[in-house]
Amino acid sequence: EPEVTQTPSHQVTQMGQEVILRCVPISNHLYFYWYRQILGQKVEFLVSFYNNEISEKSEIFDDQFSVERPDGSNFTLKIRSTKLEDSAMYFCASSEAGVGPQYFGPGTRLTVT
Amino acid sequence: DQQVKQNSPSLSVQEGRISILNCDYTNSMFDYFLWYKKYPAEGPTFLISISSIKDKNEDGRFTVFLNKSAKHLSLHIVPSQPGDSAVYFCAASPAGGTSYGKLTFGQGTILTVHP
Numbered sequence: 001e002p003e004v005t006q007t008p009s010h011q012v013t014q015m016g017q018e019v020i021l022r023c024v025p026i027s028n029h030l031y032f033y034w035y036r037q038i039l040g041q042k043v044e045f046l047v048s049f050y051n052n053e054i055s056e057k058s059e060i061f062d063d064q065f066s067v068e069r070p071d072g073s074n075f076t077l078k079i080r081s082t083k084l085e086d087s088a089m090y091f092c093a094s095s096e097a098g099v100g101p102q103y104f105g106p107g108t109r110l111t112v113t
Numbered sequence: 114d115q116q117v118k119q120n121s122p123s124l125s126v127q128e129g130r131i132s133i134l135n136c137d138y139t140n141s142m143f144d145y146f147l148w149y150k151k152y153p154a155e156g157p158t159f160l161i162s163i164s165s166i167k168d169k170n171e172d173g174r175f176t177v178f179l180n181k182s183a184k185h186l187s188l189h190i191v192p193s194q195p196g197d198s199a200v201y202f203c204a205a206s207p208a209g210g211t212s213y214g215k216l217t218f219g220q221g222t223i224l225t226v227h228p
Contacts, residue, residue: 004156006156031214033214033216035216042218042219042220042221043157043202043204043216043218044218045215045216045217048214048215050214055211055214056211056212056214056215058215091156091157093156095214098213098214099145099164099206099208099213099214100162101147101159101162102147102159102214102216103159104149104156104157104158104159105156106154106155106156107154107155107156
């Protein structure tokens with residue numbers, strides 16, 4: 001069964017460093033998303049991406065964040081200068097249609113020290 | 114952000130019985146609803162969804178009920194199995210505008226099914 005994959009599974013970085021989280025969505029999906037879950041809190045929407053542009057972004061998704069689909073298979077989330085409060089699980093998701101089930105990857109645990 | 118609420122942090126059920134998980138929402142723009150299951154250290158796994166034009170959707174042991182006037186949905190699992198033990202999240206999104214793919218999640222309910 002096709003699945004969303006994410007790398008790395010765990011990333012430790014120092015405050016102020018740049019990180020890139022990588023995702024390979026399901027191959028025939030056209031809509032891509034990033035969510036995050038801070039420990040003990042809800043899963044929160046960050047950004048949606050369709051047709052090579054951002055469709056919607058949340059208040060969390062400020063200028064420090066960017067997304068890219070550099071080729072036909074990868075979807076990346078970049079955090080330019082990490083802060084302690086960026087420590088969270090980051091989930092990538094994809095869907096076939098704009099309204100429909102979103103399928104999530106296993107997540108990347110980001111720890112900022 | 115309390116637009117989607119799961120008021121029961123946990124639920125304990127005997128194997129073979131029915132599990133009923135509840136979810137309330139406040140945003141009247143929501144018209145597509147989903148349930149996800151999550152195990153520790155894994156991503157959410159899609160279970161079942163329902164759009165606002167329906168009041169019930171069934172898939173095997175899982176049935177989702179939607180009461181639009183009460184802004185309430187529930188997930189029924191019958192019969193419950195020990196492997197169903199996980200955290201269950203409800204999520205909602207609008208079906209139109211630019212926010213169509215933006216899922217808003219509840220806090221989750223921990224379901225424990227005892228053998």
